[in-house]
Amino acid sequence: MSTAEDLLAEESRMIQSEKAATILYVDGVSVTFDGFRALNNLSFYVEPGELRAIIGPNGAGKTTMMDIITGKTRPDSGDVLFKSDVDLTKLDEADIANLGIGRKFQKPTVFESHTVFDNLLLACSGGRGVFQALFHRLANREKQRIEETLATIRLGDLRDMMAANLSHGQKQWLEIGMLLMQEPQLLLVDEPVAGMTDSETEQTAILLRDIAKTRSVVVVEHDMEFVRDLDCKVTVLHEGSVLAEGRLDSVQKDPRVIEVYLGR
Amino acid sequence: MTDYRQKYKMTPVLGWLLQDRGGMILLGILLLGCIVIPIGNLVVPAGSAFHVPTWMLGLLGKYLCYALLALSVDLIWGFCGILSLGHGAFFALGGYAMGMYLMRQIGDRGVYGDPVLPDFMVFLNWKELPWYWYGFDHFSFAVLMAMLVPGILAFVFGFLAFRSRVTGVYLSIITQAMTYALLLAFFRNDMGFGGNNGLTDFKDILGFDLQSDQTRCVLVVASAVMLGICYVVSRGITQSRLGKVLIAIRDAESRVRFTGYRVEYYKLFVFTVSAVMAGIAGALYVPQIGIINPGEFAPAASIEVVIWVAVGGRGTLYGAVLGAFIVNYAKTFFTGVMPDFWLFFLGGLFIAVTLFLPKGVIGAIPAFAGAGAVGASGTSGGWRDRLAAWRGNQGGKA
Ligand SMILES: Nc1ncnc2c1ncn2[C@@H]1O[C@H](COP(=O)(O)OP(=O)(O)OP(=O)(O)O)[C@@H](O)[C@H]1O
Ligand SMILES: [Mg+2]
Numbered sequence: 001m002s003t004a005e006d007l008l009a010e011e012s013r014m015i016q017s018e019k020a021a022t023i024l025y026v027d028g029v030s031v032t033f034d035g036f037r038a039l040n041n042l043s044f045y046v047e048p049g050e051l052r053a054i055i056g057p058n059g060a061g062k063t064t065m066m067d068i069i070t071g072k073t074r075p076d077s078g079d080v081l082f083k084s085d086v087d088l089t090k091l092d093e094a095d096i097a098n099l100g101i102g103r104k105f106q107k108p109t110v111f112e113s114h115t116v117f118d119n120l121l122l123a124c125s126g127g128r129g130v131f132q133a134l135f136h137r138l139a140n141r142e143k144q145r146i147e148e149t150l151a152t153i154r155l156g157d158l159r160d161m162m163a164a165n166l167s168h169g170q171k172q173w174l175e176i177g178m179l180l181m182q183e184p185q186l187l188l189v190d191e192p193v194a195g196m197t198d199s200e201t202e203q204t205a206i207l208l209r210d211i212a213k214t215r216s217v218v219v220v221e222h223d224m225e226f227v228r229d230l231d232c233k234v235t236v237l238h239e240g241s242v243l244a245e246g247r248l249d250s251v252q253k254d255p256r257v258i259e260v261y262l263g264r
Numbered sequence: 265m266t267d268y269r270q271k272y273k274m275t276p277v278l279g280w281l282l283q284d285r286g287g288m289i290l291l292g293i294l295l296l297g298c299i300v301i302p303i304g305n306l307v308v309p310a311g312s313a314f315h316v317p318t319w320m321l322g323l324l325g326k327y328l329c330y331a332l333l334a335l336s337v338d339l340i341w342g343f344c345g346i347l348s349l350g351h352g353a354f355f356a357l358g359g360y361a362m363g364m365y366l367m368r369q370i371g372d373r374g375v376y377g378d379p380v381l382p383d384f385m386v387f388l389n390w391k392e393l394p395w396y397w398y399g400f401d402h403f404s405f406a407v408l409m410a411m412l413v414p415g416i417l418a419f420v421f422g423f424l425a426f427r428s429r430v431t432g433v434y435l436s437i438i439t440q441a442m443t444y445a446l447l448l449a450f451f452r453n454d455m456g457f458g459g460n461n462g463l464t465d466f467k468d469i470l471g472f473d474l475q476s477d478q479t480r481c482v483l484v485v486a487s488a489v490m491l492g493i494c495y496v497v498s499r500g501i502t503q504s505r506l507g508k509v510l511i512a513i514r515d516a517e518s519r520v521r522f523t524g525y526r527v528e529y530y531k532l533f534v535f536t537v538s539a540v541m542a543g544i545a546g547a548l549y550v551p552q553i554g555i556i557n558p559g560e561f562a563p564a565a566s567i568e569v570v571i572w573v574a575v576g577g578r579g580t581l582y583g584a585v586l587g588a589f590i591v592n593y594a595k596t597f598f599t600g601v602m603p604d605f606w607l608f609f610l611g612g613l614f615i616a617v618t619l620f621l622p623k624g625v626i627g628a629i630p631a632f633a634g635a636g637a638v639g640a641s642g643t644s645g646g647w648r649d650r651l652a653a654w655r656g657n658q659g660g661k662a
Contacts, residue, residue, distance in 0.1 A: 070522060097524035109519040111512040118508055128524050130533045133506035182523065 022084055023048045023186055023216045029068060029078030030240075038064040039075070040240035046186070051212035053227045053248075054220045056237035057260060062220045063106055065237070066188045070103045071096045082186070098128065102184035106191045106220075108171040112164035116155050116174060119163050120146045123178035145181065152207070153177035168195035176207065187217045193226050205229035224248075236260075280503040286582040286632055287499055294488045297324075302481040321480045325552035327592050328487035332494055332545035334572045334588035335581060336538040339498045341570065342579030343507060344534050345514035347432075349566050350439030351542050353446050354414035356560035358543030360450075361413055363463035363556040364397060365406030366474075370467050383465070384458045394456045403470055410547035411540045418539030419532065426528035426535075431517070440563045447561035462557025469551050480552070487548045491585070494541050498581050501537065510534055571614050577624025580632070586625060 024046040031039045039061045046052050056062055067073035069080055071093045080088040088096055097103075111119050124142050127133065150156040153173040158166065163174060172192055179187055189208065193201040205226055211217055212232075221227055227234060227248055234251050236244040244254045251257055281287065301324065304316030333355050340346040372379040376386040380393055399405040421442060425435055453459035472479040501507050512520050513527055521527050550556045559565070568591075576587020591613070598606040617624060626632045 072518070093518070093521035094524050094526045097522050103522050105519070105522075109516050111508075111519065112515050113511055114508060121505070122508055122512055122520075123523050125524075128526065130506060130526075130529050133509055133530075134501065134504050136505035178523065 021047060023082065024069065024218070025079065025081040025084055026069070027079045029075045029080060031064060031068060031073060031075045038240055039068065042078070042241050044235055044242055044245070046216055046218060048216055049212070051209060051217045051230060051232040052219070053230050053232055053234045054218060054237060055222065055227060055234060060237040061240040062237055063190055066103060066190055066220070069188060070101060094128070097182065100183070100185040102179035102182045102187050104175050104179055104189045104192060108168065108175050110163040110171050110174050110178065112162065114163055115160050116163060116166070117146060117159040119174055120149055120177055120181050123181035125181065125183045149177045149180050152180065169197065169200045172196060180211065185215050187211065187215060189217065189219045191220055191222065193221060193223050201226050202229065280499060284499060286580060286626070287495065290495060290582045290585055291492055294492045298485045298488050301484055305477055305481055318477055318480065321477070321484050322552060323596060325480070325484045325487050326549065327589050328484065328491055329545045329549035329552070330572070330592050331585040331588040332487070332491045333542050333569055334576065334584035335491070335494055335498060336541035336545065337569050338573045338578060338581055338584035339501070340534055340538045341573060343502050343514065344510040344531060346531060346535060347436045347570065348439045349436045349563065349570060350443035351569055352566035353443035353561055354418060354539040354542035355546035355549070356446070356556065357414045357417065358410040358546030359550040359556040359560060360457060360463065361406050361410035362547040362550045364400040365403055366466035366469060366551060367463050368401040369469065370465065373467055374465070384461065385456070388453060397456065407547065410543050414539040414543030415536050418536045422532045422535040426531045440566070443561050443566055444563050447558050450558035450561060460558060462555055464555040466551065466554055474551055474554070483548065483552050490544055490548060494544070495581060501534065502581070506530065568610070571610065575613060575617050575624055577626030580626050583624050583626035590625065
């Protein structure tokens with residue numbers, strides 16, 4: 001009889017303690033587009049240094065969730081906290097980016113008329129002011145960081161190539177490189193391996209796991225092989241809320257998850 | 265790799281000037297013009313084949329001012345994707361500021377001989393000068409206002425528009441609305457700017473007779489020098505990191521936001537700088553043309569400027585200058601020979617350029633083909649391909 005209340009109390013205690021230690025705290029978030037509920041009381045938490053995969057069928061609300069976290073879309077209700085105290089729902093995209101949250105778009109988005117090098121230069125953390133940019137001179141430290149990133153994303157030989165001429169997979173990597181240049185504490189990566197070859201996909205998994213050693217990473221992906229390679233906790237979204245959470249193996253055995261994926 | 269080292273260690277100004285072939289050519293021509301035109305007009309005797317007649321001074325001065333206006337539009341459109349269809353308003357405001365100075369220079373030489381009030385105010389039975397005409401008897405004040413007024417209007421307008429994230433076609437439409445609203449306002453006699461007649465019958469500038477060849481030569485040279493300075497400033501802006509951010513905004517605005525840049529501030533900066541340049545162009549235009557009236561605010565006038573830029577080649581700066589010269593020379597020619605055809609010609613030109621020369625005349629010159637900042641991500645394929653494709657289509661239909 002009292003079990004329900006106990007459970008509730010227990011849950012709220014857990015939430016309190018989780019909130020204290022989270023880098024990202026999403027709680028009870030709902031958002032509606034023209035009467036359509038894209039997110040429905042969505043709650044999940046990411047710990048510092050955690051790598052988290054998010055899966056879910058098309059239209060589950062994965063991209064919308066990222067829009068909410070990065071300030072592109074405002075939630076109708078719910079809390080979104082960064083490092084348990086910064087309310088992200090009050091800030092805009094630039095503020096949130098400068099707080100240390102980087103985002104890779106579902107469709108790779110790089111600056112096409114700029115070279116690979118300049119793409120990284122523009123993403124390089126540091127002065128974002130108009131006049132700082134006007135009088136900016138490339139510092140050695142910045143150049144060194146760009147070189148490091150070029151090596152990490154393996155585009156060193158293409159540094160002078162226009163980003164427009166890169167392959168789809170290379171653009172994905174360049175965008176990840178741009179995120180790294182921002183030195184974020186939390187990376188949100190939307191479908192990073194779409195359009196990649198198998199070996200590129202493997203490399204990307206290694207890269208993201210490497211990145212997650214020093215920061216928190218949230219990856220949205222459809223490719224199950226890739227998610228398996230990430231070897232991390234998985235959150236399944238469905239119709240705007242969390243359907244299941246856990247290791248990939250256990251999640252894949254969950255009958256509700258099977259139904260959602262096979263039901264289509 | 266070494267390439268980049270050198271590129272970034274070189275004195276920046278020298279670096280980006282020397283790498284800019286089109287710009288060097290433009291600056292060279294302007295410099296040459298500054299020497300040759302006054303000599304040709306003032307020194308070479310009238311009978312000689314090398315004499316530059318006075319009417320040509322007027323034309324060249326006008327083209328130079330239009331070129332500066334086109335440059336200012338290319339700075340925002342070519343590099344930041346802001347398609348302003350109201351830049352004629354900033355040009356006209358700069359022109360009115362200079363016109364007010366020239367009116368006050370007339371002094372008691374007007375038809376009514378009032379030492380302070382311009383003729384149209386006497387005609388309207390006004391007894392004293394409106395407060396906003398104060399100070400315009402000083403040349404330096406008028407010059408300052410020719411830059412400040414367009415600059416402040418652009419700043420306020422841009423602040424509201426960019427903060428609300430008005431972009432694309434919507435922005436273009438409200439810039440049209442802005443210039444149209446000003447057109448209507450300046451038409452009104454009680455605004456105190458001469459109503460639909462505008463400001464005219466100027467006598468002299470800084471005490472020099474506006475009709476004299478010497479003064480006209482100085483004005484042409486001043487226009488060329490200002491065009492050169494504004495070119496170098498624009499080039500400096502576009503080559504800086506700020507310029508790279510502008511191009512990034514043009515190509516992927518939301519990516520720029522998520523990278524942590526305040527897109528609206530960047531747009532506001534370049535929009536304001538551009539409006540100030542347009543104002544300067546207007547201020548140089550009015551003493552050479554001898555009149556400023558509300559017609560300069562006409563929405564169609566602003567659209568024409570965009571056509572100049574498209575014809576010359578968007579995103580190159582010097583392409584805009586070339587486009588302004590080409591189209592305005594054609595306009596001078598057509599309105600002389602067959603005035604009824606000018607608008608058809610202009611429309612046809614715009615369509616032809618959009619279809620066959622997406623990078624403008626500059627993009628069709630092989631040596632400059634890669635120069636445009638637009639090409640990389642825009643619709644690719646040279647004009648030859650397009651022409652071939654178009655011919656193919658025609659053949660298919662036949
Ligand atoms: N701005 C918007 N206006 C209206 N509907 C929207 C908007 N953004 C998203 N939606 C809708 O919300 C739902 C969730 O979309 P979302 O892009 O978040 O899904 P997703 O999980 O990322 O899917 P996918 O795997 O296809 O990328 C979809 O049905 C989509 O049509
Ligand atoms: Mg998505």
